[in-house]
Amino acid sequence: MVMLAGLAAAAAAAAAPDRARIPIATRDLVEVAEIGAPTLSPDGKRVAYRVSRPSVEDNRTVLAWYVSDLAGGRPIPVGSGGAAQYEGSGGLAEQVPKWDPDSRGLRFRALVDGAVGIWHWREGEATEREVVDDADILDFALSADAKVLRYSIGAPRAAIAVAERRAYADGVVVDEHLDIMQPVAGGAIEDGRRIMQQLPTEWFERERLLWDAPRQQRTVGSDGKPPAGNAHFSPSRLEQGKKVVSQAGDTADMGADGDRKRVTVTRPDGRVIACGAPICRSPRLAALGWRPGADTLLLFEREGSAREAVWVWRVGASRAHHIATTDGAQRASYRAPRCAIAASALVCAESRPLQPPRLVRIDLDQGKRRTLTDPNAGLQRRISASAEVLQWGDDVTGILLRPARANGPLPLVIQYYHCAGFLKGGVGDEIPMLPLVGHGVAILCMDRTRSPKGGPIEAGYALALTDIERAIDGLAASGTVDPARIGIGGLSFGSEVALWAIRKSKRFAAATSSSGQISDIYYWANALPGRGFPEMLKRYWQLGDPDADAARWALLAPAADAARIDTPLLMQLPESEARYVIEFHTRLKRAGKPAEMILFADEPHIKTQPVHKRAVYERNLDWYRFWLKGEEDPDPAKREQYARWHQLSAGQSLPVPAP
Numbered sequence: 264m265v266m267l268a269g270l271a272a273a274a275a276a277a278a279a280p281d282r283a284r285i286p287i288a289t290r291d292l293v294e295v296a297e298i299g300a301p302t303l304s305p306d307g308k309r310v311a312y313r314v315s316r317p318s319v320e321d322n323r324t325v326l327a328w329y330v331s332d333l334a335g336g337r338p339i340p341v342g343s344g345g346a347a348q349y350e351g352s353g354g355l356a357e358q359v360p361k362w363d364p365d366s367r368g369l370r371f372r373a374l375v376d377g378a379v380g381i382w383h384w385r386e387g388e389a390t391e392r393e394v395v396d397d398a399d400i401l402d403f404a405l406s407a408d409a410k411v412l413r414y415s416i417g418a419p420r421a422a423i424a425v426a427e428r429r430a431y432a433d434g435v436v437v438d439e440h441l442d443i444m445q446p447v448a449g450g451a452i453e454d455g456r457r458i459m460q461q462l463p464t465e466w467f468e469r470e471r472l473l474w475d476a477p478r479q480q481r482t483v484g485s486d487g488k489p490p491a492g493n494a495h496f497s498p499s500r501l502e503q504g505k506k507v508v509s510q511a512g513d514t515a516d517m518g519a520d521g522d523r524k525r526v527t528v529t530r531p532d533g534r535v536i537a538c539g540a541p542i543c544r545s546p547r548l549a550a551l552g553w554r555p556g557a558d559t560l561l562l563f564e565r566e567g568s569a570r571e572a573v574w575v576w577r578v579g580a581s582r583a584h585h586i587a588t589t590d591g592a593q594r595a596s597y598r599a600p601r602c603a604i605a606a607s608a609l610v611c612a613e614s615r616p617l618q619p620p621r622l623v624r625i626d627l628d629q630g631k632r633r634t635l636t637d638p639n640a641g642l643q644r645r646i647s648a649s650a651e652v653l654q655w656g657d658d659v660t661g662i663l664l665r666p667a668r669a670n671g672p673l674p675l676v677i678q679y680y681h682c683a684g685f686l687k688g689g690v691g692d693e694i695p696m697l698p699l700v701g702h703g704v705a706i707l708c709m710d711r712t713r714s715p716k717g718g719p720i721e722a723g724y725a726l727a728l729t730d731i732e733r734a735i736d737g738l739a740a741s742g743t744v745d746p747a748r749i750g751i752g753g754l755s756f757g758s759e760v761a762l763w764a765i766r767k768s769k770r771f772a773a774a775t776s777s778s779g780q781i782s783d784i785y786y787w788a789n790a791l792p793g794r795g796f797p798e799m800l801k802r803y804w805q806l807g808d809p810d811a812d813a814a815r816w817a818l819l820a821p822a823a824d825a826a827r828i829d830t831p832l833l834m835q836l837p838e839s840e841a842r843y844v845i846e847f848h849t850r851l852k853r854a855g856k857p858a859e860m861i862l863f864a865d866e867p868h869i870k871t872q873p874v875h876k877r878a879v880y881e882r883n884l885d886w887y888r889f890w891l892k893g894e895e896d897p898d899p900a901k902r903e904q905y906a907r908w909h910q911l912s913a914g915q916s917l918p919v920p921a922p
């Protein structure tokens with residue numbers, strides 16, 4: 264096990280002593296402001312971005328748009344982003360604004376007063392709703408001369424409302440699109456009211472009723488009148504990716520030779536230039552991007568889950584040079600890149616393990632950083648911890664958080680899956696990392712190691728457990744952690760690994776889970792003909808019908824091992840996913856195992872409501888303190904909780920550590 268030096272210096276600065284520092288609480292983590300989709304103006308001098316900040320008091324997420332000058336200065340407030348909307352799995356839906364050609368205004372979509380419309384901001388003027396239709400606007404484009412808007416819509420809002428009333432009054436047909444695990448009256452909250460949803464695909468990306476209504480395109484002049492003549496709309500150009508085109512028409516393409524990458528540039532006249540710099544062959548190369556106004560490529564190389572090394576390569580040169588390493592959100596097809604490329608700088612919505620999100624300018628020649636805006640500056644000043652990037656072998660990476668002044672072997676909580684940006688709660692924001700560190704518990708966030716392609720899913724679980732146990736052994740051998748006080752938790756694949764770990768190993772003194780698990784109920788609730796769910800299950804889990812494939816179900820479904828699990832387990836699940844683990848939970852309780860399950864209404868896979876996120880953080884904090892340290896929060900409101908947990912501890916073989 265080695266520590267990579269890149270993060271150590273930043274950790275030391277974050278751990279500087281400050282007698283006035285206030286401990287980080289669970290509410291602080293819930294209300295961290297996030298920065299989304301930085302988008303450069305056409306002249307390259309400004310950047311637009313959206314700040315989202317959850318509020319526990321109001322139980323909503325406040326969205327606001329801003330514009331900052333790359334030269335510095337105070338951000339310009341553009342206006343409200345309306346009510347928050349979420350993807351089917353629960354992530355906050357992002358969008359990229361559209362700048363006016365003169366760089367003095369921009370447009371964006373916002374859900375306001377029950378309707379998603381197009382809003383327009385012009386410098387020195389109030390932001391106004393420019394277009395609203397009888398259906399929500401799904402996306403839009405601006406003509407090259409900025410005189411015409413083209414947008415797409417689905418079913419009218421009134422038709423959706425009628426469909427919801429009819430479904431409630433007349434009953435709902437159970438078919439392949441009904442999510443029978445959600446309440447029939449609706450299992451999601453949008454803009455303060457419950458909405459009904461369906462399952463359009465084999466997976467769980469839920470949509471409103473009438474999601475399958477034909478899409479329509481409409482055009483309107485920027486003056487609100489029908490447009491005259493045919494408007495020209497420039498095709499959208501991918502700014503970063505595996506194939507990108509420069510303003511001059513040069514095409515950069517990232518191919519592959521086995522596990523290694525291959526980068527070539529094709530000129531408009533057909534000439535091909537191959538990149539011979541070592542970075543262009545890196546198997547971790549993630550994306551390319553052109554530097555505006557220059558015959559230069561930026562190459563983004565993965566380091567762990569979301570960290571990326573940024574390299575600059577002048578086309579034809581034999582070498583590239585490294586200018587910076589960024590961290591933050593993971594690169595994904597459904598999310599705008601966290602960095603925008605200007606002629607002289609990268610503009611990044613950046614965060615690090617001990618650095619909450621901020622907007623920074625990174626000089627492309629010297630790599631120097633300058634903060635453009637920091638909505639979490641107050642929280643940053645209060646953080647007191649150390650962070651170390653660890654590596655085991657060639658492909659296993661993780662980040663260890665500890666108190667700034669750690670004495671003796673510490674209890675440890677492990678989250679396995681992804682370690683992206685600011686480590687407030689891990690994937691899904693469920694484990695309160697900094698509050699746990701504040702109570703003397705170390706945190707190890709481990710990046711997922713991909714198992715060999717084509718192998719069974721349990722090979723990935725087993726590989727994860729091997730990596731986790733190797734990490735525990737290394738940290739215990741160095742005297743960093745106490746191997747008798749190890750916890751593990753996670754969401755989605757991370758929860759699958761956590762459940763596999765406590766089924767196959769006795770090394771864990773406490774565990775938490777945030778997601779449903781596979782079970783017979785999971786299969787039969789989703790396997791109606793027409794949706795393709797059984798086929799997906801066969802591809803991903805190599806599972807067939809439970810009646811015909813009983814051996815594999817017994818191997819993968821945790822209910823089969825309920826009698827052998829001794830690790831105290833807390834499951835805090837969305838109501839719709841909790842029904843999948845009814846048998847598992849009941850078997851644990853009937854066997855006298857130390858288990859507790861808490862359900863949250865109106866939540867998708869990733870919980871969205873700030874009050875729920877805080878409740879999950881707070882209970883997970885209490886759970887790990889109780890089982891790993893024998894500590895109890897003196898808050899009188901928690902007496903009943905601790906009474907239940909003491910009853911659990913009385914019937915299990917692993918004693919709670921003395922306070």
